[in-house]
Amino acid sequence: MADDPTTRVGVDVGGTFTDVVLHTADGGLVTAKVPSTADQSVGVVRGIETACERAGIAPADVDAFAHAMTVSTNALLEGDGARTALVTTAGFRDVLELRRQDRPSLYDLDAEKPDPLVPRRRRFEVDERVTVDGVETAVDEADVRALADEIRACEAESVAVSFLHAYRHPENERTAAAVLREELDVPVSASHEVLAEFREYERTSTTAVDAYVTPAIDDYLGRLDDEVTERGVPTPRVMQSNGGISSSETVREHAVTTALSGPAAGVVGASDTATGATEKDGLVTFDMGGTSSDVSLVRDGAAERTTDAEIAGHPIGTPMVDVTTVGAGGGSVAWVDSGGALRVGPRSAGADPGPACYGKGGTDPTVTDANVVLGYIGPDASLGGDLELDVAAAHDALAALADDAGLDDARAAARGVYRVANANMTRAIRRVTVERGHDPRNFALVAFGGAGPMHAGALAADLDVDTVVVPRACGVLSAYGLLAADERHDAARTHQVALADADPGSVDSVYDDLVEEVLADVADPDAASVTRAVDCRYAGQSFEQTISIPAFDPETVAERFHAAHEDAFGYRLDDPVEVVTLRASATVERDPLDVAYEGGGDPVSGTRAAFFDGDYRETTVYDCRGLAPGTEFGGPAVLDGRESTVVVPPAWTGRVTPDGTVVLEGGERA
Template sequence: MAYQVCIDIGGTFTDCLVSNSKGEIAIFKSPTTPGEFEKGFINVLHVAAEGYGLSGADFMKEIDLVVHGSTVSTNALVERKTVKVGLILTAGHQDILVLREGPRKGAFQWRLNYPDPYVPRHLTKTVAGRIDARGRELAPLSLDDVRKAAAEFRGLGVEAIAVGLLWSVVNPAHELAVREILEKELPGIPVTLSHEINPMPREYKRIIAAAIDASINPIVRTYIEKLKTALDEEGFEGELLLANCVGGMMPLADMIRKPIYSVMSGPTLAPTAALALSDEPDIIVGDMGGTTFDVSALRDHQIIVTPDSMIHDDSLGIPKVDVRSVGAGGGSIAFVDEGGLLQVGPRSAGARPGPACYGQGGTEPTVTDANVVLGIVDPDYFLGGKMQLKRELAEAAVDKIAARLGVTREEAAYAIYTTSNHNMVAAIEEITVREGINPRDSFFVCGGGATAIHIAEMADILGLKRYMVPRFMAGLSAFGGLISDIRSEESAVLLTSDADFNVAGVNDALKRLKQAGNTFLAEAGVAAENRQFEFSFLGRYEYQSFEIEVPFEAKDGAVSESDLPTLVEAFHKMHERIYSIRADNDVVEFTAWKLRAIGKRSGQDIWQKNTLPDQNGPIDLKARRGIYQQESGRVETVPVYELAQLRAGAQLAGPCLVEAETFTAYLKDQHQGQIDRYGNLVVNIA
């Protein structure tokens, strides 16, 4: 039997979702191995092989495809453990990364320490030569300046180089010449060109993207090589794809060429999963793992892509699926601050040592410890009983908080629980209320191993009416990877306006974009009939400082003069939706054109063929368990159901617990649940 596998590495557990040729899906988990992620990758494959009763070698031979969401580049950036980068800029413009852009947010933050540039000044060199905005060479490139910069980089021990020259997006000749010289002067040192990694007119975003890409290039390349070697040693002969930050997959060669697209790629898979699981127009996706809570939103049943994601004080430069993260996971550590207030996170116990109840040396109280004390998590059924939790260690850890606050153990545990919930609610409001989305009108999809424990209280706080606990909630991102497309984004700069629309220039740009997209999909092995192309443009009103992205239809990959009113109206509508105003009489400028190349993979929808039979008769009760109820201030007994025993149409009424091998769902009073035909729990709040 052929298998397809997705592996998603989290802060505490590495998730592995396996689909077979019948559409049956199984989830497996193994502890993450920080610093040696490839070991955890192979470990979880062995756990899956054992689950199917196969040897590791036999299981590997049956795998056709492995897709993988990596955290290596994200961790390197967050922990500031990147390689030493040299930066080459146009003479007279050495402070592009110092000055950045004029900020659109934080208008009242008037006392800020000015952040250091991503590449230090002593590692930034300039070269003479100038291209203008129309691509004309005003001054020839100084080859001697390039050679001098290479010699200085050699002495400084630079490990990668980024090149960002003015208007290289219009005429890349100078950047290409710089790379040719650097490859001769510094063989083996990777060089990133700004016009290749992020072809857009804004110098800061183009150059910061090049600098970030260069700083993680050796790290990502090394990880991919280690991973490929480990899989080869295990006898894997199938295809390996890596998740990117635009919500799809890329072949290894493309990720090595553009490693910046691996940054924050894992969390982008959860909204991809939600897109497939529900037809609701507006969806909130919350993914609570061991270390963080990742939240994203879908608007009009479309994944939101943002051009303004940040890494510390710097823009990432490239577009990515809009996912916000806060330090609120199952391993988040609770403490009482100097003012006597309870805080939860962002510090996490991680995979090593983990929460106190894991019995691996952790002693500080975490959210998971609180859930054990509250009775929501059964210590004897964690990961389906494969991992025994120690209640006494959880109690000892929570007692520290109880002593500091002067409350009972259960009250302290609930305080940790509800504080974590409010931290996550704040993150949800950030991506909904502040972006013009009413959470009360949205459908919530739970992801991660812990979200279903917390969603009931969060739903009441937010005023949600409905939410879903997917059958594979604990591996929602991995499920998203299993069903995701192959995706890539291409862009081209061409400034025009509705006052004098350059139809020929636009069509030439769109033609080049489609050729690049076809080349990418062909190299990824996608047949012509499985290729799709989505177009958008970056537009603004004349004299505006920033653009917005607007999707549009391009029949046969081209536009005509008669399409201009449609393009302009699409811009007005998008501007009104984002900013609540439109200016119909203002000139609309088009600054850049984008294409998203999408390759459909075979077997992406096979999971929909594996449906549950209808529930006949009353549902079976698994057990009854006492959990602490804050409203009454005491432990009360509630029914417990096993998700695997429930069939399509089965109805549940809160308060109750629903257990699966990899998660527990807690339904409060007035929360009415029903199992859909795919085994997902859909909850309506009365």
């Protein structure tokens, strides 16, 4: 394991709040939540300074800084990334436009696919040709230099280079990229460096995404580096989509790896704090923030990962934590559609002006406003530690919604908003469990994010899940996950061959190259452990499954693939098995966080009316800071914390573990 510094800070930027967790030398855990800012670095610095002030230390006393941000995601969702050019093989200019032949919504005649990140006028062709067997037509450097003049003339801010079969023979692409880097003063992303795997569209899309977000990531991290260095804070190490952290320099060279930076940190934090808290087979992680809710699975102590993901309709083939996202967060706006039905999201009130109850001028009714009206958030709550609630504004916003929806009053509208938001999130949980062959009753639901613990009990009851785990730092768990995350680097290369014909020597040679590649990015290669995996499929199948292997042995590979296929799909075949892609990962484990927790005092802070079982009833309110280890309580109850609120339905019970985690048990429908 790596030598961990004594004082470290993790900062996660969300759509509404920027979350901070500071782990001090004596095992103390200090949290902070500040509003996110348009320039994310401003909110990050403000959050670090707030946490340090609460801990009684100076920012310069911080020994390490880990960071997760939404710069890449925002660029893709909002369409404001770099002005990108694409250089590709002659005849393949339109691969981004042609995409795949599937339709985003089979029965929707008006469904449209998103526009390519690179418009046709900035897509350029080069006369070169490579097959799977080698180079047939070498690229002419003079042609590429002439092309550089055209790219310069179109004022491109970055360039993506993706040649046919460059994953197998990158010589032509390597030459073209080198010339463009020499001729142009803009970032150049080459597909064999970004994603050395077959499938032309996915590889080109991933490379285009990398080029599209690289200038924004480079500019942001450069600006943040200057800001924190000025205050004596170390350069940040950044969370990647694969659930591992990396140096700022490495991330700036591989920007696409940050596409799901924040959600990945939350899954890591949930796995670190909740694994071992129950005897369940696995965890369903449920992160409900201000803008959206993210759901993922943790099995056998490891987060589920995928290489088949999309953001804003753009495929990304790099490894990432498998997260399903729905547009239902605390700031999601409730509205009435043309048919008179009550809807929630995906539009969000954001941080400025935010929900009506923030008292910053917002008038749109949101999920947070509904929770205020339902009594789950108390009138004295201080959201994010600084925002004072405007309860009257929340009631006014819900009353206006009730008029639009034909409901009796603000309370009826609040109940409707709460139920609709829960229905959206329940569907997301079913997608990662039931639709993938997993019984949610065999999992514990780990609730975190500013709004997650308020909805978790109701979601668990709807899904017949009888255990909910709420980590101590639930309101800022993604920031906590940054401190618990290992350093991780991945590499892959397509090596397509029938398993029966695979030459172990040739396969091992590819693995040697991959291991060398991942270790080159590791800060301390001597501390790294390397794992190998292989993507396999039955002959004739279109998609693969990834299986871990200690070493390449055809018999072991076949046995593990058959078992994995049967586990995922319920059957195995006698058909020949194909090897498709080889993978290697290097991991440097971090020492476990030593977190001191005592709690104590009188945890009961009073009572208030909250909505349960179809009516408002007087409910016990606990102060989370007063819940000592071993404390037990029953529902209905509300646990008030600095960054989050936990709602305990009737007939559920709760207990506090030695590290401050709250475990709720029940199972009856709320």
